[in-house]
Amino acid sequence: MFERLPSFTLLMVIGLYVNQASANTLTPPATPGISTASTAKITPVATAQSFADWRAGLRMQAINEGISPLVFEQAFAGVTPDPQVIAADQSQPEFSRPVWEYLDSAVSSWRVARGKALLAEHAKTLQAIEARYQVDSSILVAVWGMESSFGRQIGDKNVIRSLATLAYEGRRSAFWRSQLIAALHILQEGDTSINGMLGSWAGAMGQTQFMPTTYLQYAVDFDGDGRRDIWQSSADALASAANYLNQSGWQPQQTWGFAVQLPRNFDYAIADGVQSKTLAQWQALGISADTDMSSAQMAQQTATLFLPSGYQGPAYLLLNNFRSILKYNNSSSYALAIGLLANALQGDYSPATNWPKHDRMLSRKERTELQTLLNQLGFDSGKPDGIIGVNSRQAVRSFQQAQGLPADGYPNAQLLENVRRVAKGQ
Template sequence: MPTRRFLISALPSTLLATRAFAEPVGSFQDFLRSVGAEARRAGISQATLDRAFAGIRPNEKVLERDRHQPEFTLTWAKYRSIVITSKRITDGRAAFAAHRLLFQRVQQRYGVSAGAIVGIWGIESSFGTGTGSFNVIESLATLAWDGRRASFFRGELLAALKILNHGDVSPAAMTGSYAGAMGQPQFMPTSYLRYAVDFEGHGRRDIWTSTPDVLASIANYLAESGWRAGQGWGQAVVPPRGMTAPGRDATRPLGEWARAGVRPVIGRWVATADMPAGLIAPDGPTGEAFLVFPNFNAIRRYNPSDYYALAVGLIGDQVVA
């Protein structure tokens, strides 16, 4: 999606295309001078630029990862086995128990369920334990200078400089993935500017070390993406033999699906009969099936993959049960 990095592992049954790479235009230092001039016009101080650009250089590890992303086809069953592990559920329950009152406060403020928040937190950074160690400024500058999607990464670099200029984080502490996704929620800088919040009240939006800011920022992202308070994301179902799953956008009231013979796996419905729902079967008629509700699409705004949204919902359901 345009505002944050896309998890390659969440691509639903997609073979990644061969990439074309453009050669960098000009030296890296010329590029930094150009970005610096644009940043100053946007109100970013020279002192911020000096701190941000001090000692950075093209990062070969960033280029290696960007140019050699694997090509593969991934089924939902395989993705589920990788992402929804017993360890992740156990760790999630411990993290949820440790911050139960905080989750309640965040849910009350934003109207987003604790399950959705903890599911994203778990997938993105294993509940804050794996946030990436790349210097975000260096990574974004490398990718913007190198040529592939230069405009996108240049915009993210300028957004990162705005964050530094605001004083939310120091250049050394602004760490993330090789592609610039930052902190525990793995926000791209433009997403940070739109959705990160200072829930702790310390004057900074700290998605690296402040659990209150992390959980509230995830919740704010979902709330701004259309999350409907008091509703779930969906549930596993058993369709009648021969029924085709038309997809998440072909919605009908849940009651109509029930009258057509769709049954909940757990024995009861988790939503009212008038809830709009779409039937999806990620691995086709022989695999699992789910009825998904409008909140499923809010999760997909975070990462536009059915696999990802399903994993978020299923992890959350198991963790907060």
């Protein structure tokens, strides 16, 4: 996603690590359980301006930025704000989904079987794409599967209407307005029709769920028909994803990462997903893996250590290509799912068995409480908002270190109880 939406929806569903080192690019998939009630009230945040007046101002801007009046009028014919889009945008799921459940769904038997079949069916096209952009075919098919179930679920919303609704509402209006202008440029260039420009409630489009600004920058016409059609052409969609990953620093012939085993008494504080060391350095700290980290090809590659469910669960060393996937969607859980699904498509996947399934995930209310209590105890977690990001994880880690606990930065129900206990005894 390319100018991709912040992954707040996906993060609320997964309830886990957002890597804030790079900007988000793609729009998260729709959240299960989002209300689509048509009774959602649409009131612009910044002003009481009517939609007609807002539209008139947008029209002037669009024409000044090169959109023809005809294209604008055709795109906005009959367009009114969509209450379902507002309901989806304002929805913030209360409970988090454990990462192991998310990965089980992402690397499902159906998705693996279907992905393998499509690897074979599109082998010639995928080989040509890989030759041009140097991105592994299995990674591209994994992205395809995660973003749209291999083109089966591209969204059924009118992208112009969705983006106009979000821009008019006023929250993050500059972002949505830029996406809307970009969508108008796509229509003007003739790559798709107004009726064909379908996507998610947040404007993510096609088989690879590109935002419009990303589309303009990275979409390609790979099948040679003169249009960059990520809706109907799987070749264009896959090549566009490959182009984006390539320009995000993808390293050919290198893996995204791999599972590792940590030694006893390991210092979990350095497993913060930020500290980068060479594989040789990680190995010197006692970390082992089935992968030969000491080979000449591997030893000097840099990696970060990731514990998706804390010290009680599996551990992964994440290399440069993982960071490229994060630029597509800035959720570590999403990027991990892409890597594991790609492995499974190559027949190299053993599901982790040491997930701490006894853990109870915190609700949004509890995460907000945790942040508030940590702040009160002098561990700065930032503004309490129920979203566990870099600052909150560092605050958790500092609290754990002060209490002599494994400093993995992982917020679960037991940690909240510990924080409550300390707060009461202040």
